[in-house]
Amino acid sequence: MNSSPKPLKPNTEPIKRVTKKNPALPLVAAVLGVGLLAFLLGRGTAPNPPAPGDAARRREPMNSESPTPLQSKKKSAPWPIIGAVVGVGLLAFVVGRATSPDPPASMGTSETATKEHGEEGHAEGEEGHEEGGHAEGEEGHEEGGHGGGEEIVFEGDSLKTAGVQVAPVALALQTSGIPFNGEIEASPNRVVRVSSVVPGRVTRLYVSIGDKVRRGQTVAVVESRAIGEAQSAYQQAVARFNNARSNLNVVLQQARAGVFSRAPIEAARRTQVEAAADVRAQESAVRQARVVLDNVLRQARIGTFASPALEAARAQSAEATQALRTSEAALTNARASVEAAQQELERRRQLAAGGAYVSRPVEEARRALVAARSSRGAAQSEVATTRANLARARSLAGEGLVSQRDLEAAQQAYDTATARLETAQSDEATAQQELERQQKLAASNVAGTAEVGAAQSTLAAAQADVRTRSAEVARARSQVRLASVALSRERATFGQNIANRREVSQAQSTVETARNALLKARQTLTVANAAYEREVRIFRQNLNNIAQVQTARSGYVQAQSDLRAARTALTLFKSAPGGVASVPIVAPISGVVQAREVAQGEVLDSDAHLMTIADLSVVHVDMFLPERDIARVRVGAPVKVNVDAVPGRLFTGRIELIHTELDPKTRTVEAHAEIPNDGALRVGMFARGQIVTSSGAAVVTVPAEALQTMEGKQVVFVQADKPNEFTAREVETGATEGGRTVIKNGLKPGEKVVVKGAFMVKAQAMKAELGHEH
Numbered sequence: 001m002n003s004s005p006k007p008l009k010p011n012t013e014p015i016k017r018v019t020k021k022n023p024a025l026p027l028v029a030a031v032l033g034v035g036l037l038a039f040l041l042g043r044g045t046a047p048n049p050p051a052p053g054d055a056a057r058r059r060e061p062m063n064s065e066s067p068t069p070l071q072s073k074k075k076s077a078p079w080p081i082i083g084a085v086v087g088v089g090l091l092a093f094v095v096g097r098a099t100s101p102d103p104p105a106s107m108g109t110s111e112t113a114t115k116e117h118g119e120e121g122h123a124e125g126e127e128g129h130e131e132g133g134h135a136e137g138e139e140g141h142e143e144g145g146h147g148g149g150e151e152i153v154f155e156g157d158s159l160k161t162a163g164v165q166v167a168p169v170a171l172a173l174q175t176s177g178i179p180f181n182g183e184i185e186a187s188p189n190r191v192v193r194v195s196s197v198v199p200g201r202v203t204r205l206y207v208s209i210g211d212k213v214r215r216g217q218t219v220a221v222v223e224s225r226a227i228g229e230a231q232s233a234y235q236q237a238v239a240r241f242n243n244a245r246s247n248l249n250v251v252l253q254q255a256r257a258g259v260f261s262r263a264p265i266e267a268a269r270r271t272q273v274e275a276a277a278d279v280r281a282q283e284s285a286v287r288q289a290r291v292v293l294d295n296v297l298r299q300a301r302i303g304t305f306a307s308p309a310l311e312a313a314r315a316q317s318a319e320a321t322q323a324l325r326t327s328e329a330a331l332t333n334a335r336a337s338v339e340a341a342q343q344e345l346e347r348r349r350q351l352a353a354g355g356a357y358v359s360r361p362v363e364e365a366r367r368a369l370v371a372a373r374s375s376r377g378a379a380q381s382e383v384a385t386t387r388a389n390l391a392r393a394r395s396l397a398g399e400g401l402v403s404q405r406d407l408e409a410a411q412q413a414y415d416t417a418t419a420r421l422e423t424a425q426s427d428e429a430t431a432q433q434e435l436e437r438q439q440k441l442a443a444s445n446v447a448g449t450a451e452v453g454a455a456q457s458t459l460a461a462a463q464a465d466v467r468t469r470s471a472e473v474a475r476a477r478s479q480v481r482l483a484s485v486a487l488s489r490e491r492a493t494f495g496q497n498i499a500n501r502r503e504v505s506q507a508q509s510t511v512e513t514a515r516n517a518l519l520k521a522r523q524t525l526t527v528a529n530a531a532y533e534r535e536v537r538i539f540r541q542n543l544n545n546i547a548q549v550q551t552a553r554s555g556y557v558q559a560q561s562d563l564r565a566a567r568t569a570l571t572l573f574k575s576a577p578g579g580v581a582s583v584p585i586v587a588p589i590s591g592v593v594q595a596r597e598v599a600q601g602e603v604l605d606s607d608a609h610l611m612t613i614a615d616l617s618v619v620h621v622d623m624f625l626p627e628r629d630i631a632r633v634r635v636g637a638p639v640k641v642n643v644d645a646v647p648g649r650l651f652t653g654r655i656e657l658i659h660t661e662l663d664p665k666t667r668t669v670e671a672h673a674e675i676p677n678d679g680a681l682r683v684g685m686f687a688r689g690q691i692v693t694s695s696g697a698a699v700v701t702v703p704a705e706a707l708q709t710m711e712g713k714q715v716v717f718v719q720a721d722k723p724n725e726f727t728a729r730e731v732e733t734g735a736t737e738g739g740r741t742v743i744k745n746g747l748k749p750g751e752k753v754v755v756k757g758a759f760m761v762k763a764q765a766m767k768a769e770l771g772h773e774h
Helices: 025-045 079-099 111-120 225-257 263-301 307-353 363-398 404-444 448-495 498-540 544-572 627-632 758-773
Strands: 151-153 165-168 170-186 191-195 200-205 218-223 582-586 591-596 609-614 618-626 638-643 646-658 668-676 686-703 708-710 713-719 725-730 732-737 740-745 752-756
Touching: 151 758, 170 638, 170 668, 200 225, 200 582, 218 609, 225 544, 263 498, 307 448, 363 404, 363 448, 404 448, 618 627, 618 646, 618 686, 627 668, 638 668, 686 752, 708 758, 713 758, 725 758, 752 758
Parallel strands: none
Antiparallel strands: 151 725, 165 752, 170 618, 170 686, 191 609, 200 218, 218 582, 591 609, 618 668, 638 646, 638 686, 646 668, 686 740, 708 713, 713 725, 713 752, 732 740
16 A cells, blocks of 8 residues: 655654666666576586576665665576676666666566566565565566555664554444533532531631532631620520529528428419409500500591591692792793893894903903802702712611601702702803803903803803703603602502501501400419419418429529520530630532632621532533433433543443423423543533443444544554564544544454554654655
8 A cells, every 4th residue: 555644753763665776678688688698508507407496586786775685596507607697787787777767666676577577477575575565476567566555664762762552453332322412510419508507707718719628627717706695695504503503402401491481472472463463454455455446447437547648649749740830931931041142142242343342351250160169069068968868768768767758858859969069060160161261362352252252151151051940840850750659659558548457457456465465464363373372272281391492493404404505505506615706617528619609707697608519529411312312311321421621531421310391492301411520520511422322233443543544545554573563554434432433444353553653653654655765
């Protein structure tokens, strides 16, 4: 197989090849004639005639750098005749080289060699003859033809230097399946959002986004006042427990000494009297609440609670309408003033053209500018005041402390102040322009234009007044809209009787609250009566000492329970008694920090999220399966995944989840595959692969880098008998998957081919071919 690759590394070792040059046809004939004459003389002088098959001819090497002489045998030829023949052959060779041009490099054999092959009918086993592609014993050999690939030989340590590796051809099962495109995602079962167990402030953050953490590692420290309060509550519970225990000991001692008398029965009597008085007070409160409810019901029937708000909204709407009419009238007057100012300006221009005016001082313009600046300062102060009032009204409205009407009034005041500030700023700019104009007129001493300038200033002021009045009209219209909205709201409230129902509901709630309080007071009185009766029985039976002991023991048990509750609270806060007011936050799993929602020093609420940790040792590939392929896929089916960001690697996994719902728009079902990850895969990478549904027959495969292109054909380099010799062989290729290509034809299992460094072998072949041509 002829090849013409382009070399990559021209410094590789040259290929050891044999080339032959064909001399001119007359010289070939002369050499053959002389050889025949020598043969006949040898046969005539030899005592025994040689066998026909033992004759051989000595051919001279064509390449002086790598000679490959034929080993031939002569049968009893006289030495003088042999010398003559050799001399004539050398002379013919020199003359032929001097008179004939070099034949093409593609001609691997001479006409003489072809003729000898045809006459003798056997193939010469000379070294280097395989490069010409000769098949031994083949007659009529075509000049320059190749029956097989030329051997590519590496000399010395060049094979190791080039990094060439050889491996036997492998068999692999050819599988079929469903192709897919997807995206690498973190497994939801391996993502944890780390939260704070207590409210507080983050004092330490030990990790950042992208850091790897291990399970149990401290990732943050939260300092919490709640822990301090829990520590304080625990200390107080300890103190109460100690007091209750001491009190119990004292009561036991007093009970043994018989110290207790009528104190318990008197205390029970006082409690009974207080409970009875409370019952009477709650009964009176219930009666008063019922009276209030009756009054509210009567007032609600006549609409007492809804009419004031509706009337106020109507009045506000009327005021806004009147303000709009006033503003529109003022705008009409301002426009009339503009027309009058334009007429006055034209009149003064005519007078100025006739020289009727003289220059006026610039002081009037300066005074106007000072007045405009003063107005602008006052407007700025008013805007600051109304802005603060509006912010306060919004804050109070958010807390429900002021009504929507007050908020709208604050907004209206702020809009009015803003419009006045804009008007004042416009007036100030106009005054500044007028002053600059007057100064220019005074500098140029143009007296006739002063009056014209005054008229222009009046016109500008009138135009500014028109703009101001237009802004006031727009603001008045906005107020009319707000008033209309408020009126509509109050009408809806009045129509739905909301205000009356609210007042009635509040009165009913007061009655219900009073009834509940009465019921509680009666229950307390019942308990107090029972306690008093019990104390009487205890007193009569002389059991006061036992009661005191039971009370003290009850206090002791309660203090003991409070102590356990305080200790449990500390345990929930991940703190120990006597510890600091901070809690370490530890990683619940090993993984990578994907997100961090807090910064150091930030104040957190309870259960606030600090960060997200993902275990990326196993990742998900999200894919969408067409409707026609759903029946072929099952949970647990193997998948093969290629990722463009990780070329040359094949990742395997299994289908972990297939959704039950079909997307009606795309007619696809979402599925997830779990892929073991050694760190090469990252979330968000694009993936493509195949869901394996069945396996086929074994096929021959080679690594994709073992294939090279030579003369437009796919070839691999097969190792010859020697480790440093290779032959290019054309192959028919199939699909490529996982970095390996299927070979349909051209290779057999077990043959050794170049699997790494094939391009260096190709470069070596190209370099040798170039050397052969020259």
